[in-house]
Amino acid sequence: MSSPSLTRREFLQTTTAAGATAAVTHLAPSLLWGQAPGISGSAQPVPTWASKPQRWAQLTLVEDDPIHFDPAFWFDYFQRTRSDGGCVAYYPTDIPFHHRSAWLNNRDVLGELVTGCRKLNMSVLIRTDPHATYDDAKAAHPDWIAVDAQGNPRRHWSSPEMWVTCALGPYNFEFMTAVHKEIMSRYKPDGLFFNRWDGSGDCYCIHCGENFKAASGLDLPRTTNPQDPARKAYIQWRSDRLISLIDLWNAEIRKINPEASSIPNNGSGAHNPLNTIALSERTPMLVADRQARRGLAAPWLMGKTAKEYRATMGNKPVIGLFGVGVEEPYRWKDSVNSSAEIRIWVLDSLANGMRPWFSKFSATLHDERWLNGVEDIYLWTQKNQHYLTHQQPLARVALVYSQQTALYYGGDHAQTKVEDHALGWYQALIESRIPFEMVHDHNLDSAHLAPYKTIILPNIAALSDAQCDQLRAFVKNGGSLIATHETSLYNELGAPRKNFALADLFAVDFTGNRPVPQNPPPMLNSYIRLEHQALPHHAIFSGLEDAPRVINAVSRLEVTPSQPFAETPLTLIPSYPDLPMEKVYPRQQKTNISCLYLRQPAGRIAYFPSDIDRTFWEVLCADHLKLLRNTLLWANNEPPEIEVLGPGLLDVTVWRNPGSITIHLVNLTNPMTMKGPYRDFFPIGEQTLKLRLPEALHPKQARLLVAEKSVVVDRSGEVLTITVPSVLDHEVVAIDI
Numbered sequence: 001m002s003s004p005s006l007t008r009r010e011f012l013q014t015t016t017a018a019g020a021t022a023a024v025t026h027l028a029p030s031l032l033w034g035q036a037p038g039i040s041g042s043a044q045p046v047p048t049w050a051s052k053p054q055r056w057a058q059l060t061l062v063e064d065d066p067i068h069f070d071p072a073f074w075f076d077y078f079q080r081t082r083s084d085g086g087c088v089a090y091y092p093t094d095i096p097f098h099h100r101s102a103w104l105n106n107r108d109v110l111g112e113l114v115t116g117c118r119k120l121n122m123s124v125l126i127r128t129d130p131h132a133t134y135d136d137a138k139a140a141h142p143d144w145i146a147v148d149a150q151g152n153p154r155r156h157w158s159s160p161e162m163w164v165t166c167a168l169g170p171y172n173f174e175f176m177t178a179v180h181k182e183i184m185s186r187y188k189p190d191g192l193f194f195n196r197w198d199g200s201g202d203c204y205c206i207h208c209g210e211n212f213k214a215a216s217g218l219d220l221p222r223t224t225n226p227q228d229p230a231r232k233a234y235i236q237w238r239s240d241r242l243i244s245l246i247d248l249w250n251a252e253i254r255k256i257n258p259e260a261s262s263i264p265n266n267g268s269g270a271h272n273p274l275n276t277i278a279l280s281e282r283t284p285m286l287v288a289d290r291q292a293r294r295g296l297a298a299p300w301l302m303g304k305t306a307k308e309y310r311a312t313m314g315n316k317p318v319i320g321l322f323g324v325g326v327e328e329p330y331r332w333k334d335s336v337n338s339s340a341e342i343r344i345w346v347l348d349s350l351a352n353g354m355r356p357w358f359s360k361f362s363a364t365l366h367d368e369r370w371l372n373g374v375e376d377i378y379l380w381t382q383k384n385q386h387y388l389t390h391q392q393p394l395a396r397v398a399l400v401y402s403q404q405t406a407l408y409y410g411g412d413h414a415q416t417k418v419e420d421h422a423l424g425w426y427q428a429l430i431e432s433r434i435p436f437e438m439v440h441d442h443n444l445d446s447a448h449l450a451p452y453k454t455i456i457l458p459n460i461a462a463l464s465d466a467q468c469d470q471l472r473a474f475v476k477n478g479g480s481l482i483a484t485h486e487t488s489l490y491n492e493l494g495a496p497r498k499n500f501a502l503a504d505l506f507a508v509d510f511t512g513n514r515p516v517p518q519n520p521p522p523m524l525n526s527y528i529r530l531e532h533q534a535l536p537h538h539a540i541f542s543g544l545e546d547a548p549r550v551i552n553a554v555s556r557l558e559v560t561p562s563q564p565f566a567e568t569p570l571t572l573i574p575s576y577p578d579l580p581m582e583k584v585y586p587r588q589q590k591t592n593i594s595c596l597y598l599r600q601p602a603g604r605i606a607y608f609p610s611d612i613d614r615t616f617w618e619v620l621c622a623d624h625l626k627l628l629r630n631t632l633l634w635a636n637n638e639p640p641e642i643e644v645l646g647p648g649l650l651d652v653t654v655w656r657n658p659g660s661i662t663i664h665l666v667n668l669t670n671p672m673t674m675k676g677p678y679r680d681f682f683p684i685g686e687q688t689l690k691l692r693l694p695e696a697l698h699p700k701q702a703r704l705l706v707a708e709k710s711v712v713v714d715r716s717g718e719v720l721t722i723t724v725p726s727v728l729d730h731e732v733v734a735i736d737i
């Protein structure tokens with residue numbers, strides 16, 4: 001810890017005297033409260049058109065809308081929902097090959113919509129989608145069309161009268177630049193929102209071949225293996241080329257409207273192949289397009305997306321784009337999801353700091369059942385806007401995500417090798433009701449890590465020497481680290497190292513026996529022995545006092561300790577036969593092979609050589625949850641900033657706002673939580689909140705923003721206790737300070 005000798009009073013005085021507290025060393029918990037707002041993704045100010053709107057509305061016209069739709073209905077709905085930002089698209093263009101709606105006649109529907117939105121005082125983005133074009137464009141400019149690996153121009157997979165365009169050649173760089181300039185000149189929108197602007201998979205057109213060769217000296221890659229030199233170079237080249245496209249579009253539209261900006265629709269998290277740090281620096285706001293969950297996605301996924309965007313955007317607005325339909329591979333784009341499912345998706349985004357943006361395809365409504373639900377959420381956010389203007393998340397734990405690990409180490413297996421480790425920790429933190437943030441692995445500098453006591457590295461395999469130095473500095477300054485499996489065993493481009501770059505922190509060495517997938521197979525029927533006798537009442541055993549052993553993870557690295565460990569609470573019971581049944585008995589009851597390496601050089605370090613986090617996501621074993629949670633609490637080693645005691649599964653987030661603290665409780669207790677859609681909500685019983693607040697801060701009053709009533713605050717020293725009688729879908733406790 002940076003200043004253990006200071007009393008809290010001295011601490012606050014120090015903070016005040018120092019003025020800005022963008023301290024470059026690790027912060028003690030109380031300094032959080034005196035800290036300047038979080039680090040922004042860019043020093044450039046956010047223009048008002050991007051900072052002001054709290055509720056966005058997107059209307060994506062379909063081609064025959066001009067003869068069917070009723071603009072007055074939509075203006076009324078924008079007004080009813082208090083939408084203050086809008087995104088619309090159909091106008092009579094003068095640019096050759098810019099397709100006009102066959103139903104447009106002489107109308108300028110785009111102009112009508114922009115004028116109407118401006119009358120409502122809305123910020124306006126205009127959406128373009130460059131990913132497909134028609135026969136006439138292909139005939140005149142065959143080089144605009146994307147080409148497959150066999151050299152054939154690509155037909156559109158869904159609309160066979162169309163062609164897929166190349167995102168990296170003249171279609172985007174020349175034709176779409178002209179379109180964007182025309183739109184900006186005619187309608188003066190605040191910005192342009194690009195959908196599917198970054199291509200539809202690998203392209204083997206003449207421009208891609210020539211440009212890639214000029215940049216790298218290589219031919220286009222023919223394999224997806226990220227360690228293939230051409231693929232490795234292509235990953236970087238493609239990202240650079242798309243960032244330069246955003247630079248071009250920004251430069252051209254700003255000649256017409258200096259305040260305007262490109263808002264590219266892009267992915268998030270470790271899977272995103274674009275350089276999100278570079279992208280975040282170029283945009284005043286970003287839109288996270290997560291229409292709805294699908295398959296086995298958890299309802300907290302929208303919150304995870306919010307945390308990932310915030311990790312690179314800082315305090316700039318992050319917008320949660322949600323759809324109202326069923327989002328599965330079958331693409332029912334005109335459908336309406338259950339109102340409970342739409343609602344939980346949006347509520348979790350709000351709790352995690354996003355501003356909502358509804359997205360509606362087709363202005364002609366085939367099913368109106370979503371309208372009232374969205375209106376209800378939007379009106380609630382408007383009514384409580386004062387408490388939703390989030391300034392800073394109050395979290396002491398951060399989960400690191402790494403695009404380079406997914407791209408260069410994970411490759412085609414990034415979901416299981418990389419993302420599933422993070423999802424395991426995410427689920428464990430949600431179940432443990434511990435507020436946390438996510439951190440991009442290119443932001444491991446001391447300023448970005450300053451708010452956190454503990455950083456979790458879920459199999460962050462690909463790390464540079466410089467990144468490892470940053471982690472060393474974090475620990476030296478009192479920060480704690482938890483790492484799993486192959487963390488730091490590869491360099492930043494996914495090339496294997498002989499030993500962990502963080503071997504000194506872990507105090508273990510890799511033996512060199514690198515596990516080959518499936519050979520030897522993952523560990524079957526292996527266990528973890530809890531060494532109660534040697535270490536009675538160890539923190540790692542909390543809730544497992546009666547468990548002599550628990551199931552193991554399924555993949556384990558062979559490592560050897562480089563120094564003696566004072567405590568080895570978890571040891572390996574190696575795999576033994578699981579068939580025939582007569583043979584199912586442990587050959588070794590006890591080994592001295594550790595399953596968890598704990599040490600305390602300055603901050604605390606916990607290293608699991610196994611994929612216990614990924615195994616937890618696959619198996620969801622409650623014993624693994626306890627081990628992960630106990631390890632985190634051991635590492636964090638400070639009184640919790642907040643505890644929420646009571647039944648149920650909750651996503652808990654805590655925010656510091658101008659003049660208030662807000663605590664969001666999103667009730668995920670639902671039979672359809674791990675496989676939606678929700679049918680309904682089920683109230684959970686009384687929750688007791690214990691919030692640690694420096695004694696110098698005095699709460700004036702506390703309110704429940706959903707139940708719409710005041711609540712009593714009991715104070716004992718630093719701890720405020722508030723009781724929430726029940727939570728149906730969500731509750732927000734707002735404490736004025």
Ligand SMILES: [Zn+2]
Binds near residue numbers: 146
């Ligand atoms: Zn191409």
